[in-house]
Amino acid sequence: MIKTFLTLLFLIPFVILSCQNSSTDKPNIIIIFADDQGYADLGCYGAEGFSTPNLDNMANEGMRFTNFYVAAPLCSPSRAALLTGSYPVRVGVPAVLEPDSPTGLDPGEITIAEILKEQGYATACIGKWHMGDHPTMMPTNQGFDEYFGLPYSNSQWPWRNNYKKEGPRSELYKDLPLYHNKKIVELNPDQNQLTSRYTEFAVEFIKANKDKPFFLYLPHSMAHVPLGVSEKFAGKTEYGRYGDVIEEIDWSVGEILKTLEKNNLENKTLVIYTSDNGPSLSVGNHAGKAYPLREGKGTTFEGGMRVPCVMRWPDKIPSGSINHEMVTTMDFLPTVALLAGSHAPVDRVIDGKDIWPLLSGEPGAKTPYDVFFYHWDSELQAVRSGSWKLHFPHMYRQQAETPGTNGLRAGEIDASIGLSLFNLDADIGETKNLAGQHPGIVQKLTDVADAHLKDLVENSRAPVDISDINWRRYQDRLSEGKFITDWWLIGPFDNSSRKGMEKVYPPEKEFIPNRKYTTRNNRQVIWQWYDGKENAYISLAKLFKHSDEDVVYARRIFNLKENVNLKIGLGSNDGVKMWINGKLVHSNIVARTAIPNDDVVTVPFKKGENVILLKIDQLGGGWGFFFTIIEGAEYLL
Ligand SMILES: [Ca+2]
Numbered sequence: 001m002i003k004t005f006l007t008l009l010f011l012i013p014f015v016i017l018s019c020q021n022s023s024t025d026k027p028n029i030i031i032i033f034a035d036d037q038g039y040a041d042l043g044c045y046g047a048e049g050f051s052t053p054n055l056d057n058m059a060n061e062g063m064r065f066t067n068f069y070v071a072a073p074l075c076s077p078s079r080a081a082l083l084t085g086s087y088p089v090r091v092g093v094p095a096v097l098e099p100d101s102p103t104g105l106d107p108g109e110i111t112i113a114e115i116l117k118e119q120g121y122a123t124a125c126i127g128k129w130h131m132g133d134h135p136t137m138m139p140t141n142q143g144f145d146e147y148f149g150l151p152y153s154n155s156q157w158p159w160r161n162n163y164k165k166e167g168p169r170s171e172l173y174k175d176l177p178l179y180h181n182k183k184i185v186e187l188n189p190d191q192n193q194l195t196s197r198y199t200e201f202a203v204e205f206i207k208a209n210k211d212k213p214f215f216l217y218l219p220h221s222m223a224h225v226p227l228g229v230s231e232k233f234a235g236k237t238e239y240g241r242y243g244d245v246i247e248e249i250d251w252s253v254g255e256i257l258k259t260l261e262k263n264n265l266e267n268k269t270l271v272i273y274t275s276d277n278g279p280s281l282s283v284g285n286h287a288g289k290a291y292p293l294r295e296g297k298g299t300t301f302e303g304g305m306r307v308p309c310v311m312r313w314p315d316k317i318p319s320g321s322i323n324h325e326m327v328t329t330m331d332f333l334p335t336v337a338l339l340a341g342s343h344a345p346v347d348r349v350i351d352g353k354d355i356w357p358l359l360s361g362e363p364g365a366k367t368p369y370d371v372f373f374y375h376w377d378s379e380l381q382a383v384r385s386g387s388w389k390l391h392f393p394h395m396y397r398q399q400a401e402t403p404g405t406n407g408l409r410a411g412e413i414d415a416s417i418g419l420s421l422f423n424l425d426a427d428i429g430e431t432k433n434l435a436g437q438h439p440g441i442v443q444k445l446t447d448v449a450d451a452h453l454k455d456l457v458e459n460s461r462a463p464v465d466i467s468d469i470n471w472r473r474y475q476d477r478l479s480e481g482k483f484i485t486d487w488w489l490i491g492p493f494d495n496s497s498r499k500g501m502e503k504v505y506p507p508e509k510e511f512i513p514n515r516k517y518t519t520r521n522n523r524q525v526i527w528q529w530y531d532g533k534e535n536a537y538i539s540l541a542k543l544f545k546h547s548d549e550d551v552v553y554a555r556r557i558f559n560l561k562e563n564v565n566l567k568i569g570l571g572s573n574d575g576v577k578m579w580i581n582g583k584l585v586h587s588n589i590v591a592r593t594a595i596p597n598d599d600v601v602t603v604p605f606k607k608g609e610n611v612i613l614l615k616i617d618q619l620g621g622g623w624g625f626f627f628t629i630i631e632g633a634e635y636l637l
């Protein structure tokens with residue numbers, strides 16, 4: 001038995017070498033990456049209201065996956081994981097990047113394109129990059145000979161989710177550049193033409209490189225809002241504009257497959273089609289669907305991270321096959337590297353695995369994953385092993401009751417989930433929490449998650465601050481997801497009638513009712529403080545109204561238009577900890593007389609999302625906590 005195993009081990013490298021010993025044997029690789037296309041949005045996955053004949057045909061001639069994952073439910077981190085074979089936290093791209101971001105995918109990361117280029121491949125990235133638009137982080141500096149496309153999302157332009165240049169320009173975004181290689185060739189290109197222009201480029205690239213191995217990475221800008229679609233496809237589907245857009249992408253896939261056929265490249269080319277995350281549900285009729293999965297983009301529920309995936313390589317991948325094993329975009333790098341006669345980097349941790357045994361239909365081939373981790377930003381929110389998925393308590397975004405229309409996002413509401421164990425085989429929609437019935441499984445998955453966090457800290461290329469990863473997860477878990485999210489920020493207002501801290505006179509906002517909230521011991525509490533000037537205040541009254549607990553947790557997110565340092569005064573007479581963006585900025589563990597602004601800190605708030613988390617221990621029959629924005633309140637209000 002042992003002997004056979006050893007023999008096999010020796011044979012494998014020779015088999016690979018003998019298949020790939022000349023460049024003509026190296027397969028071409030095409031990865032088509034749609035944006036925000038949901039699990040249900042291909043005909044062969046049950047799409048209704050539009051059709052995808054080319055993709056369905058690709059599935060008939062190849063393999064379709066039902067447990068295929070991206071490594072993050074958002075654009076930038078999902079892309080970084082695909083190209084590096086690593087969890088996004090590991091490579092320092094855990095969140096969506098804004099234009100002119102000082103960070104992005106480090107040039108020191110090794111991408112699929114760099115590995116293949118070393119093997120003599122011609123390489124092109126055509127479409128949406130979104131891994132940093134600083135010149136050192138653009139595609140031509142990450143192994144791509146050629147680049148044509150947008151450096152980030154098509155919504156990051158002055159007209160936001162409007163595909164036409166109509167209405168007032170948003171001050172948030174500059175003109176949207178279209179790049180060819182290192183040069184900006186156009187500003188604010190016609191979004192209706194993006195899919196057809198990318199396709200034209202892709203077809204030309206294939207034709208120009210038909211005699212040598214090539215790697216084409218085609219991340220479409222669509223179907224991210226604003227939805228652009230050419231005239232030929234506009235208004236054609238029952239579903240509406242989103243359906244039209246998908247049908248145009250399907251046409252594009254058809255053009256690429258046709259080009260392969262015409263140039264006799266079909267049997268030499270592995271074509272992969274998938275999406276970067278689930279449907280953007282908050283845009284309502286402009287979003288796709290993830291049915292039967294729960295939630296969509298931006299969440300670590302299945303609808304956010306399980307996506308459709310089809311792969312085709314005639315004579316190599318069994319035609320018409322459906323694969324139910326767990327596979328991820330991180331597997332592309334190691335798998336494709338081996339096919340090209342190379343291997344995944346060995347000087348660093350790569351999370352993806354070689355999935356060729358699955359693709360080639362090896363009998364009995366199983367997923368290489370014992371466990372898979374669901375991150376949202378740098379927060380580890382869930383873990384899956386086999387059919388079991390454990391969510392740690394976390395917040396998530398949920399579409400507002402009335403969804404958005406025509407590309408406009410409806411409001412999103414903060415929802416939360418406590419510690420929850422789901423059996424995905426029996427309950428794909430994550431509806432029945434079995435945590436109480438299987439404490440052993442909960443413990444096992446928790447241990448696995450802890451080990452993963454430790455591994456991330458020790459084996460990441462980008463600095464990973466353990467507190468940054470742990471703070472929300474551990475605090476969240478303690479609170480069992482019972483966050484209070486609707487505490488308010490108030491002010492500035494005039495306080496001429498202030499008398500000590502007994503009274504608060506609110507501004508012209510709906511604020512008056514919270515003057516007299518009571519705690520469980522029925523005391524009147526007033527939780528605002530001000531310094532008599534035009535400063536901002538946090539109302540914690542509402543927070544405590546919700547709570548009969550000795551410990552409460554509260555979390556709020558503030559969106560800022562720019563980076564700014566806020567000077568904050570803190571004081572408390574209870575056990576209070578406050579984290580801002582993962583950094584502990586205030587900690588008071590003993591009861592003492594409340595002194596407003598006892599502790600003054602300057603905290604860098606960043607452009608975009610900022611998270612404030614509070615943990616408050618009641619230490620002595622009441623609550624006392626003060627939070628004052630001393631400088632910079634106008635940025636929050
Ligand atoms: Ca996306």
Ligand SMILES: [Ca+2]
Binds near residue numbers: 106108109141142
């Ligand atoms: Ca690199």
